[in-house]
Amino acid sequence: MTAILTNLFDGVAYGMLLFVLACGLAVTLGLMNFVNLAHGAFAMAGGYICMVLVNRMGWPFFAALPLAFVSSAAIGIALERTLYRHLYARSHLDQVLFTIGLTFMSVAAVDYIQGSSRVFINLPAALQGQFDLFGVGIGRYRLMIIVICGLLTIALQMVLAKTRFGSRLRAAVDDPRAASGLGINVPQVFAFTFAFGCGLAGLGGALSAEILGLDPYFPLKFMIYFLIVVTVGGSSSITGPFLASLLLGIGDVAGKYYVPKMGPFVIYTIMIVILIWRPNGLFGRTAAR
Amino acid sequence: MSAASDVGYHAQRQARWHYGEIAFWLIVLACGFAFPSRYLIMTDILRLALFAMSLDLILGYAGIVSLGHAAFFGVGAYAAGLLALHGIVKEPVLALIVAGLAAMVLGFATSFLVIRGVDLTRLMVTLGIALLLEALAERFSNITGGTDGLQGIEMQPIFGEIPFDMFGKAGFFYSLAVLFLLFLFARRVVNSPFGLSLRAIKNNPLRAAAIGIPVNRRLVAIYTLAAFYAGIAGALFTQTTAIASLDVFAFERSADLMLVLVIGGTGYLYGGLIGAVIFRMLQELFSTITPQYWQFWIGLVLVVIVLVGRQRLHRWVLYVPNLIIRRIAGRKAIVAVPESDS
Amino acid sequence: QDTVKIGLILPMTGGQASTGKQIENAIKLYMQQKGDTVAGKKVEIILKDDAAIPDKTKTAAQELIVNDKVNFIAGFGVTPAALAAAPLATQAKIPEVVMAAGTSIITERSPYIVRTSFTLAQSSTIIGDWAVKNGIKKVATLTSDYAPGNDALNFFKQHFAAGGGEVVEEVKVPLQNPDFAPFLQRMKDAKPDAIFVFVPAGQGGNFMKQYAERGLDKAGIKVIGPGDVTDDDLLNNMGDAVLGTVTAHLYSAAHPSQMNKDFVAAYKKAFGNRPGFMAVGGYDGIHLIYEALKKTGGDTNGDKLIEAMKGQKWESPRGPISIDPETRDIVQNIYIRKVEKVDGELYNVEFATFEAVKDLGKTKK
Amino acid sequence: MTIALETQNLEKQFGGLRVTRDLSLKVEQGARHALIGPNGAGKTTVINQLTGVLKPNAGRILLEGQDITDLPVHKRVLRGLSRTFQINQLYPDLTPLETIGLAVSERLGHGGDWWRRMGTRSDVNGETADLLSRFHLLDVMNEETVTLPYGKQRLLEIAVAIAAKPRVLLLDEPAAGVPESERHDILAVVGSLPRDVTVLLIEHDMDLVFSFADRISVLVSGALLTEGPPEEVARDPQVKAVYLGEEAVDV
Amino acid sequence: MSDLLAIDSLRAGYGEAVVLPKMTLRLAEGQVLALLGRNGTGKTTLINSIVGVTRRFAGSIALAGTDVTAMRPDQRARAGIGWVPQERNIFRSLTVEENMTAVAQPGPWTVEKVYEMFPRLKERRSNFGNQLSGGEQQMLAIGRALTLNPKVLLLDEPMEGLAPIIVEELLKAIGTITRSGGICSIIVEQNAQKILGLADRVVILERGTIVHDAPSAALKTDPSVLERHLGVAGAAAH
Ligand SMILES: Nc1ncnc2c1ncn2[C@@H]1O[C@H](COP(=O)(O)OP(=O)(O)OP(=O)(O)O)[C@@H](O)[C@H]1O
Ligand SMILES: Nc1ncnc2c1ncn2[C@@H]1O[C@H](COP(=O)(O)OP(=O)(O)OP(=O)(O)O)[C@@H](O)[C@H]1O
Ligand SMILES: CC(C)C[C@H](N)C(=O)O
Ligand SMILES: [Mg+2]
Numbered sequence A: 001m002t003a004i005l006t007n008l009f010d011g012v013a014y015g016m017l018l019f020v021l022a023c024g025l026a027v028t029l030g031l032m033n034f035v036n037l038a039h040g041a042f043a044m045a046g047g048y049i050c051m052v053l054v055n056r057m058g059w060p061f062f063a064a065l066p067l068a069f070v071s072s073a074a075i076g077i078a079l080e081r082t083l084y085r086h087l088y089a090r091s092h093l094d095q096v097l098f099t100i101g102l103t104f105m106s107v108a109a110v111d112y113i114q115g116s117s118r119v120f121i122n123l124p125a126a127l128q129g130q131f132d133l134f135g136v137g138i139g140r141y142r143l144m145i146i147v148i149c150g151l152l153t154i155a156l157q158m159v160l161a162k163t164r165f166g167s168r169l170r171a172a173v174d175d176p177r178a179a180s181g182l183g184i185n186v187p188q189v190f191a192f193t194f195a196f197g198c199g200l201a202g203l204g205g206a207l208s209a210e211i212l213g214l215d216p217y218f219p220l221k222f223m224i225y226f227l228i229v230v231t232v233g234g235s236s237s238i239t240g241p242f243l244a245s246l247l248l249g250i251g252d253v254a255g256k257y258y259v260p261k262m263g264p265f266v267i268y269t270i271m272i273v274i275l276i277w278r279p280n281g282l283f284g285r286t287a288a289r
Numbered sequence B: 001m002s003a004a005s006d007v008g009y010h011a012q013r014q015a016r017w018h019y020g021e022i023a024f025w026l027i028v029l030a031c032g033f034a035f036p037s038r039y040l041i042m043t044d045i046l047r048l049a050l051f052a053m054s055l056d057l058i059l060g061y062a063g064i065v066s067l068g069h070a071a072f073f074g075v076g077a078y079a080a081g082l083l084a085l086h087g088i089v090k091e092p093v094l095a096l097i098v099a100g101l102a103a104m105v106l107g108f109a110t111s112f113l114v115i116r117g118v119d120l121t122r123l124m125v126t127l128g129i130a131l132l133l134e135a136l137a138e139r140f141s142n143i144t145g146g147t148d149g150l151q152g153i154e155m156q157p158i159f160g161e162i163p164f165d166m167f168g169k170a171g172f173f174y175s176l177a178v179l180f181l182l183f184l185f186a187r188r189v190v191n192s193p194f195g196l197s198l199r200a201i202k203n204n205p206l207r208a209a210a211i212g213i214p215v216n217r218r219l220v221a222i223y224t225l226a227a228f229y230a231g232i233a234g235a236l237f238t239q240t241t242a243i244a245s246l247d248v249f250a251f252e253r254s255a256d257l258m259l260v261l262v263i264g265g266t267g268y269l270y271g272g273l274i275g276a277v278i279f280r281m282l283q284e285l286f287s288t289i290t291p292q293y294w295q296f297w298i299g300l301v302l303v304v305i306v307l308v309g310r311q312r313l314h315r316w317v318l319y320v321p322n323l324i325i326r327r328i329a330g331r332k333a334i335v336a337v338p339e340s341d342s
Numbered sequence C: 001q002d003t004v005k006i007g008l009i010l011p012m013t014g015g016q017a018s019t020g021k022q023i024e025n026a027i028k029l030y031m032q033q034k035g036d037t038v039a040g041k042k043v044e045i046i047l048k049d050d051a052a053i054p055d056k057t058k059t060a061a062q063e064l065i066v067n068d069k070v071n072f073i074a075g076f077g078v079t080p081a082a083l084a085a086a087p088l089a090t091q092a093k094i095p096e097v098v099m100a101a102g103t104s105i106i107t108e109r110s111p112y113i114v115r116t117s118f119t120l121a122q123s124s125t126i127i128g129d130w131a132v133k134n135g136i137k138k139v140a141t142l143t144s145d146y147a148p149g150n151d152a153l154n155f156f157k158q159h160f161a162a163g164g165g166e167v168v169e170e171v172k173v174p175l176q177n178p179d180f181a182p183f184l185q186r187m188k189d190a191k192p193d194a195i196f197v198f199v200p201a202g203q204g205g206n207f208m209k210q211y212a213e214r215g216l217d218k219a220g221i222k223v224i225g226p227g228d229v230t231d232d233d234l235l236n237n238m239g240d241a242v243l244g245t246v247t248a249h250l251y252s253a254a255h256p257s258q259m260n261k262d263f264v265a266a267y268k269k270a271f272g273n274r275p276g277f278m279a280v281g282g283y284d285g286i287h288l289i290y291e292a293l294k295k296t297g298g299d300t301n302g303d304k305l306i307e308a309m310k311g312q313k314w315e316s317p318r319g320p321i322s323i324d325p326e327t328r329d330i331v332q333n334i335y336i337r338k339v340e341k342v343d344g345e346l347y348n349v350e351f352a353t354f355e356a357v358k359d360l361g362k363t364k365k
Numbered sequence D: 001m002t003i004a005l006e007t008q009n010l011e012k013q014f015g016g017l018r019v020t021r022d023l024s025l026k027v028e029q030g031a032r033h034a035l036i037g038p039n040g041a042g043k044t045t046v047i048n049q050l051t052g053v054l055k056p057n058a059g060r061i062l063l064e065g066q067d068i069t070d071l072p073v074h075k076r077v078l079r080g081l082s083r084t085f086q087i088n089q090l091y092p093d094l095t096p097l098e099t100i101g102l103a104v105s106e107r108l109g110h111g112g113d114w115w116r117r118m119g120t121r122s123d124v125n126g127e128t129a130d131l132l133s134r135f136h137l138l139d140v141m142n143e144e145t146v147t148l149p150y151g152k153q154r155l156l157e158i159a160v161a162i163a164a165k166p167r168v169l170l171l172d173e174p175a176a177g178v179p180e181s182e183r184h185d186i187l188a189v190v191g192s193l194p195r196d197v198t199v200l201l202i203e204h205d206m207d208l209v210f211s212f213a214d215r216i217s218v219l220v221s222g223a224l225l226t227e228g229p230p231e232e233v234a235r236d237p238q239v240k241a242v243y244l245g246e247e248a249v250d251v
Numbered sequence E: 001m002s003d004l005l006a007i008d009s010l011r012a013g014y015g016e017a018v019v020l021p022k023m024t025l026r027l028a029e030g031q032v033l034a035l036l037g038r039n040g041t042g043k044t045t046l047i048n049s050i051v052g053v054t055r056r057f058a059g060s061i062a063l064a065g066t067d068v069t070a071m072r073p074d075q076r077a078r079a080g081i082g083w084v085p086q087e088r089n090i091f092r093s094l095t096v097e098e099n100m101t102a103v104a105q106p107g108p109w110t111v112e113k114v115y116e117m118f119p120r121l122k123e124r125r126s127n128f129g130n131q132l133s134g135g136e137q138q139m140l141a142i143g144r145a146l147t148l149n150p151k152v153l154l155l156d157e158p159m160e161g162l163a164p165i166i167v168e169e170l171l172k173a174i175g176t177i178t179r180s181g182g183i184c185s186i187i188v189e190q191n192a193q194k195i196l197g198l199a200d201r202v203v204i205l206e207r208g209t210i211v212h213d214a215p216s217a218a219l220k221t222d223p224s225v226l227e228r229h230l231g232v233a234g235a236a237a238h
């Protein structure tokens, strides 16, 4: 019983982590309809920035986290203004080409600057280790991830579904020309959203370093996971990717625990089955694009 | 000229051979004699070109995106490897066809999963299939050699006559012949009513069905054919390198393929061939200059290609050839205007 | 012809890039120290990236042999890459110097292969023996699911079981594995005395962090294994949880010889960080090439070079080593080390030595 | 008189919304039948069910007496049921020549032919040329459809539907977006169809409807309100109240 | 009365193509202008140029005395331009209601008032844009433009696809709205007869140039102008 609960806890934490990492992509891909395969590069940027601040400059971890968000968002906005915005109207294949190109560049650049060895972020003692809750081992760090991600999810869902910003964003995506003719400042909406997505990625990168490790190949290694989360979740809301992340996280952890031999089968099988059952993802809108 | 024959004439416009095309193939053949020390990389390009052509058949013509085309490449590769390793089919050409057929069977079986859904779903389902196969190949390491790959493959001479040499000369001309034959076949297919109906489906599946096209059946057919092509490419890979390892299924292989095709342009068959040349040459160039950071420069090139725009680049690159061709033939090179993508 | 060309094929990009970098650095260092001429010939290195993908290795090797007419191929970050190049070495009759890959079978695949790294059998059998003798009775194993991992597991099990130990849980993890949590939980639930771990160097950090997070250290479960998991390259970054981890390995940056101290100092000066066992493999590999050339007097005939390499004996930063004339594999000391803090930094401190260990993987066959 | 197209107790729901309610409609062979009704009455939805784009929740559809309810879209076309769309559904990258040529090939059963080149069959060429000239598309036949002016695209939309040599043709607002002066071209073409071809027209342009139809069905909220010859429908006070308004219709 | 909309020597088009060579047009408060012309004469281009989504080569546009030439489309919209595009351009992943609330600006026209005018929309309020019938989309496009509370209402073929009874109501409504103060409207329409009753003034375009500009009353008595420019025999003779 406790084993089940422990695994559930680990799975949820892992899923939440995937979610923070991927939800920026859910925003850019799902809502803005922009295939940003360089998403992981922003996550990596956030991770390395946090690492440098904490390990090299001695910042406290909790001060470095927001800065990881802000600086990734800043990088995001800079790139959006200079490069990305020219590509919204282009075909998906062009977007793929462009963002893979950026990813390659980021990988090589980080390799050049930071070396190719894996790095970790020094955690405060308060976040290390486990405590026992009714016999269930609760990792402190994982608990923190769950709390942060949970709050984030709720906030995001509120913003996107309940506010006018959300509908203006979707309008701008559906038909940028008409949207601008009807009073929506499309470039601004896009830039803000994009930056926010990058910021989330950066935060995710910083949070994930402890569990997934951080090296220059991060954006390539986890690209597939991000894409799985977004497609399985569907693009109509944040709830979809959130549930998909949880499902994958729990499925992956349980799979590894109970049938370690099956290796990566579990995730891929879950994905294929779900996509065949619901081709637009769990929360996709069927009458879509 | 009556209206009907006029219509016939224009309908065959795309199917007619252009001087540019003939020149293209002559140049390719000439390369085989001009650079005898570069057979290996050129063979590599040919394989990649064939593989890309396979993707072009489904992406450029039928609009099916795939990030898992390596699945078929991999099956072809392992099939050819196993056939040779266990001496089941010794003659390479025959083994090539058998391997292609194996991939084709897989293509047919999975096509039903792939034709559903939107682009993103297709991307992920195809990717998932390739990754599953990779995991399977890893699992059944007693058959596939696992992470170590199939080792110790020895290829018999082609038709029992022409042995594969270490310099890769036989491999090159063998690959070229296979590529050319399959190209001819593909060219014929895409210019048929069947090929046209694929483009119609890509453009507007709703209307396609509304003029009586059995959309799903056509998609299944072309997907299966493309799988055959990819399987052949994979088998060529094994036969010319005498190795098959897990990364024939890898995501990177499918992703590279996508890059190749997007660089070259989709929907006119030459895109994969041109893209393969450009991509491999760049890779070779950059990784010679800097084995560590070549990815940066490749990335930069990709970014620039997109920002400048492929159409414009093609126009620049083909400015001189076009000038010459127009002089001689009074028309533009066939490769001048790649169709844009879905 | 007065140059000797060495085709160096390494993973310079991709997940194994740090292996490639260490080896390349070590070779650069060696050539700085010893000069780039030997036996009157200029040594030229041609570096190719194979991203640890065997078919790229093979194409690279072929290109190097056919076009660049190299006299050696060297490097090889992973086992499949080393294997892929083997038939070419045989065909071209040039030496293949394996500087990283660690599966036993490699040297059997071509009479032209020599190895200056290590085999997993060497360290795994030693730690297996050591474990039973030091009161570890129940072990759970966690190994990466590929050839080197399986070598490590099998040789460990043989020796551990022979001594009366019991393996209570056996888990093979995928090579590319982001999160160890569920596996570690399994380990924890099995309540062993120790976990035997082999994961490729880069992942050691992840493993050790999560080992500590899950409180396995506090539960009194030790970590033992070949030294990859506490690779010097990453060790200092892993946090205090690694303290006390006991591994058997060929090299520690803390190896107390003067030669090693100089080596570490020079490496640090040149590249800013500590050398790991990969670096040593490269350093010794290029040394072997130099020595062979010296012995042949600059003759680059492959057969003569291989003959010259067989039986070479020298002092390396890792200690005394030699090339077994029969198997062309390395014979070296294996040290039992424990992670300790030295001057505020984490090191693998050697406390027991097994001398001149041959590859047991081969003698068994 | 034979019935060309018939629905029996057709039902369609979107979520909770009943868009087609127990609809039983008969269209006689050779009829010029119009289907009118307020916006959102469910006219397009009926067409979509007839052609197989949507599956009805209940009820049957008969084409010339045969049940086609479960046939896929393309099979219905091959049986002689063809349509135009309210919003053009064309192939942006294909030329009119290719579009029509393909439609003709498909109907003649050559669509799956993967070996013979396009344009080498004289029967296909002849018919394609004929259609292109009837629809004034010969001069633009080699231009990509996207680049054509809207009016031409609309003509092409209808030409494609007719290329299928339908026995029953469904027209969903064929005149939408077509200027006054060109509407008559379209009407003329449709009018020149052989008398045994049955036409079902949806249109909000009452001038067009009343000059064309010999029978009109009025659909309101998914159900049939009334049906009859044009004069009768035009006079019906209910129809005036929900649809026609005060507009004076000259019949 | 001052001009609410003033277009001066506007030269506009798409890419390199100039569709409107030199357009000058003024519209006063309370006026309803009918914009007629054959296919492809530039009616939509004129509307779109006022909105700001075409390429402007030269000339200026002023709205209620403010020069809006340099403004982006969204700024113009907020300055008081309400647009019903020819293709309707309903945001497909927004619900009916969101389609309006996303762009709404404060003023007399609220979502509720639009619902009063088109009860059909209220029934469909939570349908997504791509789940509407053709006519419903048209209604929504009009309602959406109204919730912007514009000073200048630009309607590009707004009657297309609407049931006759709705068309009647819509025409009345446009009249009322425009004349209720502070607003002027431009209606593009294919069927001249439909709007002659409503419009104060008729402008006919040919190749991007105004070839006829006169009060609509004049046209009612003299159908030959329509015949000449539009090729329709007064369109009334049925
Ligand atoms: N996919 C869908 N989901 C939910 N409701 C839908 C969907 N498609 C259509 N509807 C609704 O069904 C009703 C009927 O639509 P339909 O398009 O058939 O009307 P119509 O009679 O053709 O109207 P119009 O004359 O305006 O074109 C409309 O109210 C529409 O909102
Ligand atoms: N996006 C575009 N790019 C280039 N040219 C265009 C574009 N849109 C329209 N045109 C051209 O501009 C000219 C005017 O078109 P416009 O759409 O303004 O005409 P219109 O009077 O509104 O016609 P309609 O009655 O068909 O709506 C036409 O010749 C058309 O081909
Ligand atoms: C221990 C590692 C150096 C083993 C290496 N990755 C191999 O494949 O042999
Ligand atoms: Mg309709």
Ligand SMILES: [Mg+2]
Binding pocket: E043, E044, E045, E086, E156
């Ligand atoms: Mg217009």
